[in-house]
Amino acid sequence: MKKYKIEAFENLVSAFQELPSIGKKSAIRMAYNIVMEDSFAGMKLAHAIEEGVNSIQRCKKCHNMSEDELCFICSDEFRDNTTLCVVQSAKDIITIEESGQYKGIYYIVTQLADLDEYHLRDAVKGIEEVIFAFPPSLATDTMILYIEDKLANSSIYFTKIAQGVPTGVELDNIDVLSLTRAMESRVKV
Numbered sequence: 001m002k003k004y005k006i007e008a009f010e011n012l013v014s015a016f017q018e019l020p021s022i023g024k025k026s027a028i029r030m031a032y033n034i035v036m037e038d039s040f041a042g043m044k045l046a047h048a049i050e051e052g053v054n055s056i057q058r059c060k061k062c063h064n065m066s067e068d069e070l071c072f073i074c075s076d077e078f079r080d081n082t083t084l085c086v087v088q089s090a091k092d093i094i095t096i097e098e099s100g101q102y103k104g105i106y107y108i109v110t111q112l113a114d115l116d117e118y119h120l121r122d123a124v125k126g127i128e129e130v131i132f133a134f135p136p137s138l139a140t141d142t143m144i145l146y147i148e149d150k151l152a153n154s155s156i157y158f159t160k161i162a163q164g165v166p167t168g169v170e171l172d173n174i175d176v177l178s179l180t181r182a183m184e185s186r187v188k189v
C-alpha cells in the first residue's frame with residue numbers, strides 16, 4: 001500500500017505552518033478551505049500576498065512599512081516634526097497610530113546591531129523630544145542608554161513611555177487605552 005500523500009496540499013499546509021502563531025490544525029483547516037471550499041478566496045489571498053511582498057519596502061527615513069521611498073507619516077506635512085517616537089517594530093507604529101493621539105514622527109530600531117548611527121543623527125535633525133516607546137526589558141533599557149549616549153551632545157529631551165506597560169510584553173498586545181496613557185504620562189530618561 002502506498003503512503004497517503006497529496007503533495008501540493010501538504011506543501012500548502014507547511015507554508016501556512018511557517019507563519020507565526022499558526023499550528024498544524026489551523027494550517028490544515030486553512031489549506032482545505034482554500035483548495036476545496038473557496039478557491040476564489042485562495043486566489044485573492046495569493047494575489048494579496050504577492051502584491052504585499054512586492055510593493056512594500058522600508059521607508060528610507062524611519063524604516064516604517066511603505067509603498068514609496070518615504071512612508072505616509074514621513075511625507076505628511078501636518079505631522080509634528082519636532083517629536084520623534086522610537087519603536088522596535090513597524091507593528092508598534094500601527095498600534096500607536098490606532099490611538100490617534102500621537103502627532104509626531106517615528107524611528108524604528110529593532111536591535112542595536114542594526115542601528116546606523118549616521119542615519120539616526122540625520123533622523124533627529126530638528127527634533128526636540130525623543131520618546132522611547134519600547135516594552136520595558138533589560139535589552140530595551142540598554143538600547144535607550146546607548147541611543148541617548150550617541151545623541152548626548154544635542155539639546156534633545158529624552159522621555160520613555162510610563163511603566164504602565166508590563167515588562168516583556170510586546171506593544172501590539174497592549175490595548176490602545178493603556179498605550180495612550182503610557183504615552184501621555186511619559187517620564188524623563
Ligand SMILES: [Zn+2]
Pocket residue numbers: 059060061062063064070071072073074075
Ligand atoms: Zn517614514
